[in-house]
Amino acid sequence: MSDWKPTTCMRCAVGCGHLQQGDDDGLTAARGDPDHPTNRGGDCERGVRETVSPAGERLTTPLVRRGGRLRPTTWDTALGVVATRLIESLSGDGDVAVLGSGQQTNEAVYALGKLARGGLGTPYYDANTTLCMASAVRAYVDAFGADAPPPTYDDIPGARTHVVWGANPAVAHPVLYRRIADSAAEDGCQLLVVDPVETRTAAEADVHLKPEPGTDLALARATLARVVAADDVDTAFIGRFTEGFEETMKSLPDVEAAAATAGVPTDQIDALARALSAPTLLYWGMGVNQSTRGTATARGLIDLCLATGNLGPGSGPFSLTGQANSMGSRVCGATGTWPGRRDFEAPDGRKAVARAWDVPVRRLPDAVGPGYTRILDAVARDEVDVCWTVATNPVVGVPDATYVRSALDETFLVVQDAFRSDAVEYADVVLPAATWGEVEGTTINMERRVSRLTAATDPPGKARPDLDIVAAVGDRIDPDLFDAPPLDPETVFDELRALTTGTAADLSGISYDRLAAEGAVRWPAPDPEAAGGYRYRDPDGGWTFHTDSGRARFSTAGHSALPEPIDEAFPLVLTTGRRTDAYNTGVRSRDGDDGPPVARINSETVGAYVDAIDRGRTVVESRRADAVVDVRPDDGVPPGIVWLEIHDPAVNALTLPAVDPESEEPNYKQCAVRLRVPDPSQPSSRRSSGRA
Ligand code: SF4
Numbered sequence: 001m002s003d004w005k006p007t008t009c010m011r012c013a014v015g016c017g018h019l020q021q022g023d024d025d026g027l028t029a030a031r032g033d034p035d036h037p038t039n040r041g042g043d044c045e046r047g048v049r050e051t052v053s054p055a056g057e058r059l060t061t062p063l064v065r066r067g068g069r070l071r072p073t074t075w076d077t078a079l080g081v082v083a084t085r086l087i088e089s090l091s092g093d094g095d096v097a098v099l100g101s102g103q104q105t106n107e108a109v110y111a112l113g114k115l116a117r118g119g120l121g122t123p124y125y126d127a128n129t130t131l132c133m134a135s136a137v138r139a140y141v142d143a144f145g146a147d148a149p150p151p152t153y154d155d156i157p158g159a160r161t162h163v164v165w166g167a168n169p170a171v172a173h174p175v176l177y178r179r180i181a182d183s184a185a186e187d188g189c190q191l192l193v194v195d196p197v198e199t200r201t202a203a204e205a206d207v208h209l210k211p212e213p214g215t216d217l218a219l220a221r222a223t224l225a226r227v228v229a230a231d232d233v234d235t236a237f238i239g240r241f242t243e244g245f246e247e248t249m250k251s252l253p254d255v256e257a258a259a260a261t262a263g264v265p266t267d268q269i270d271a272l273a274r275a276l277s278a279p280t281l282l283y284w285g286m287g288v289n290q291s292t293r294g295t296a297t298a299r300g301l302i303d304l305c306l307a308t309g310n311l312g313p314g315s316g317p318f319s320l321t322g323q324a325n326s327m328g329s330r331v332c333g334a335t336g337t338w339p340g341r342r343d344f345e346a347p348d349g350r351k352a353v354a355r356a357w358d359v360p361v362r363r364l365p366d367a368v369g370p371g372y373t374r375i376l377d378a379v380a381r382d383e384v385d386v387c388w389t390v391a392t393n394p395v396v397g398v399p400d401a402t403y404v405r406s407a408l409d410e411t412f413l414v415v416q417d418a419f420r421s422d423a424v425e426y427a428d429v430v431l432p433a434a435t436w437g438e439v440e441g442t443t444i445n446m447e448r449r450v451s452r453l454t455a456a457t458d459p460p461g462k463a464r465p466d467l468d469i470v471a472a473v474g475d476r477i478d479p480d481l482f483d484a485p486p487l488d489p490e491t492v493f494d495e496l497r498a499l500t501t502g503t504a505a506d507l508s509g510i511s512y513d514r515l516a517a518e519g520a521v522r523w524p525a526p527d528p529e530a531a532g533g534y535r536y537r538d539p540d541g542g543w544t545f546h547t548d549s550g551r552a553r554f555s556t557a558g559h560s561a562l563p564e565p566i567d568e569a570f571p572l573v574l575t576t577g578r579r580t581d582a583y584n585t586g587v588r589s590r591d592g593d594d595g596p597p598v599a600r601i602n603s604e605t606v607g608a609y610v611d612a613i614d615r616g617r618t619v620v621e622s623r624r625a626d627a628v629v630d631v632r633p634d635d636g637v638p639p640g641i642v643w644l645e646i647h648d649p650a651v652n653a654l655t656l657p658a659v660d661p662e663s664e665e666p667n668y669k670q671c672a673v674r675l676r677v678p679d680p681s682q683p684s685s686r687r688s689s690g691r692a
Contacts, residue, residue: 001021001023002457005020005454006519007436007437007452007453008036008443010103010325010435010443011046011050012172012173012322013320013321013323013326014039015038015443015444015449016032016044018030018031020456021456022457023457026457026460027052028052030051032175036451051436054419056420057419058418058420058461059417059418059433061073061461062432063429064078064430070427070430079476081428083476083477087477089385090120094383094385095123095378095385096124097125097386097387097388098112098116098122098387099372099388099389099394100392101127102127102128102129102132102329103324104466105440105453106328106332106450107441107442107487108390108441109325109332111467111492112334112470113332113333114357114481115481118353118359119474121365123365123368126335126336127329127334127335127392128323128397129335130372130373130663132665133289133321133326134371134660135291135294135665136294137663138295139301140302140319143555144547144552145504145547145548146546148448148535149317149446149535150311150534150536151315151447152449153179154533155313156179157183159183159279159315161275161276162184162192163191163192163194163272163275163283164283164284165193165195165282165283166194166285166287167195167201167283168199168200168202168285169283171199177201184204188278190275191204193208193209194209194272195287196641199636207272210264210638211263211264212261213562213573213575213641213669214669215262216287216288216291216293216297217559218559219264220304221253222255222259222264224304225254225258226269227273230273230274232276238307241542241543241545242554243552244554244555247554247556251556251558253558253559279312280308280315281310282305282318283319283320284301286668289663290665290666290668291660291665291670292658292661293560294667295660295662296557300555302317303555312537313534316534319446321445321446328442328443328444331500336368337368338352340500340506341504353499356498356499357481358480371663371664372394373399373664376408379408379411384411386411386413386414390417390433391418392423393421393423394423395422395425396421397652400655400656400657409426413429414428414429415427415431416430416431416466416469432459432464433463433464434459434463434464434465434466435459437455438457438459440452440453440454440489441467442512442515444523448522448523448532449521450507450515450522451519451520452516467486467492468486471487500523501526502526504546506524508525509528509529563658563667569674570673572605572673574654574671574672575641576644577643596617596627596628597645597648598629599618599629599631600643601634602633602638602640602641603633603634605641605642609675611677612677613631616631617630618676618677618678619675620674621674622656627654629650642675655668
């Protein structure tokens with residue numbers, strides 16, 4: 001048995017410090033670390049369970065497809081096959097696609113980006129964080145000129161109003177939510193929740209606003225109009241530190257009309273508008289981001305904060321992140337920028353990166369390239385010879401998944417993962433990876449805090465750390481790109497932090513030694529004494545944002561209709577969400593014999609469609625696929641809505657492939673469906689039947 005090793009939970013982006021123990025067979029125990037500054041000993045059941053005893057099947061040996069079957073092989077053979085296909089692609093007309101993840105360490109995701117951009121020179125590189133955070137990121141960049149929330153967890157006790165919009169942190173972020181709930185329970189404080197569905201968070205709210213699905217921006221604009229009408233705007237802050245408020249004022253809707261669109265009573269909108277006059281933290285999640293209007297809505301929420309002067313300690317806009325290292329993947333350059341969030345197309349940025357990597361500038365792509373789902377479109381169009389996925393599961397995690405499966409089935413697919421994900425079924429080569437508890441490195445939580453990962457056990461079988469797998473492939477492409485594996489994670493982190501020097505996401509003052517001494521440190525940290533706190537505040541109490549003018553920018557977008565509205569043929573809205581005991585596509589929480597997914601449907605709707613239900617089972621049918629589901633009458637879901645969990649492989653075959661035009665984040669949350677009585681001959685398998 002190992003000593004208790006201080007490390008970080010990688011199950012979600014709260015970023016709790018863990019103590020973990022292991023033996024020769026894997027991790028044996030995990031619990032919150034009382035000395036870690038993020039959580040001070042807090043932990044949650046899901047984080048501990050999925051760390052110590054995850055469900056799912058570990059990948060322990062490299063596999064290569066021969067004669068139609070995946071067969072065990074040596075690392076040398078598997079890496080040789082991958083490198084050969086990559087080299088063939090580089091010397092031909094095709095291209096290579098690399099899809100990374102917010103669940104790798106910073107060191108691994110940085111190395112993967114270095115290989116993808118600096119070694120392979122591909123424009124087809126993105127991470128699955130585009131599937132959850134891209135809209136919030138785009139909104140921050142548009143409003144403040146830089147990524148990431150201005151506040152931190154330290155601001156929670158100082159807030160008097162907590163608004164949770166399109167998120168369910170009681171389930172998704174339990175340790176963080178306890179702090180929010182504790183603050184909201186104090187005298188004079190309140191919790192307001194905006195969500196169409198009764199959630200565990202909403203059950204504890206002082207006010208629960210239930211907008212119609214897809215009308216969040218109408219509600220945000222109606223609320224701002226009420227703030228303006230009540231003369232509750234912070235004119236001093238707006239005048240000195242922002243721009244564009246006049247245009248926003250002109251764009252505001254009639255409150256009664258917007259309230260009717262959102263289906264929210266005006267007295268609730270008044271309550272929300274009044275609550276914003278106290279110091280307010282406004283949190284939001286996937287209910288906002290995962291929409292064709294995700295960026296516009298996130299900007300509408302930031303506008304509410306700017307207009308009411310809710311920027312500063314105890315207040316501000318705060319997006320809630322899902323994947324543990326979503327922030328790190330962005331800082332490392334996995335999603336549309338170079339490391340340090342350097343502008344991708346600025347010549348200086350490209351030159352600095354080429355110099356640091358010692359590669360010719362011409363090898364680096366000069367355009368950022370498409371995002372995650374448009375990369376898969378390129379795969380489907382046969383523009384890509386090789387697709388390499390690392391800790392991401394596109395055959396389940398992307399809307400219209402049947403189309404994605406057939407696209408990946410036709411290309412040469414390399415799957416690098418710790419668990420037998422659904423993507424393995426379509427792979428030509430499988431590279432078994434280590435996971436947290438087995439690797440050294442760092443991660444960055446949603447409040448910009450960098451924290452160490454340490455290994456309490458060895459990877460099982462022949463599994464290797466992501467960093468070493470990437471370096472071993474890189475070594476076969478360009479021997480000068482990396483040192484010979486195994487790489488020292490600290491050396492890689494030092495290379496990364498040097499490249500962030502002077503950028504908005506400056507990690508240069510954060511070393512492994514400092515992390516060992518302090519537990520975790522927030523960026524920006526431009527020197528060994530500095531640590532990030534509330535962002536953009538000047539020492540004299542003023543504000544300087546990273547925009548051209550130095551001012552924060554308001555926005556003007558208004559409500560627009562759902563990309564796939566209901567109609568006579570498909571009269572119900574499908575929405576998706578998270579189950580308490582699961583995460584993402586569920587490869588660490590599914591047992592394989594869980595039965596059909598459970599559809600939560602209002603009892604009034606169940607009654608209206610009783611002819612489509614046979615002994616508690618129905619078929620949910622969209623224009624793209626259908627899926628057999630078990631019906632659970634649930635009056636917490638409004639009439640006319642079908643709620644399905646995101647973790648089941650059947651669900652994303654149903655969802656709509658439309659994306660936000662500004663962020664490329666998919667519109668997972670609303671599409672039109674109908675119910676049909678199950679065909680007795682149709683097996684109730686977990687897999688949906690595609691119609692594409
Ligand atoms: S809240 Fe998130 S980071 Fe903390 S223990 Fe739970 S799953 Fe892990």
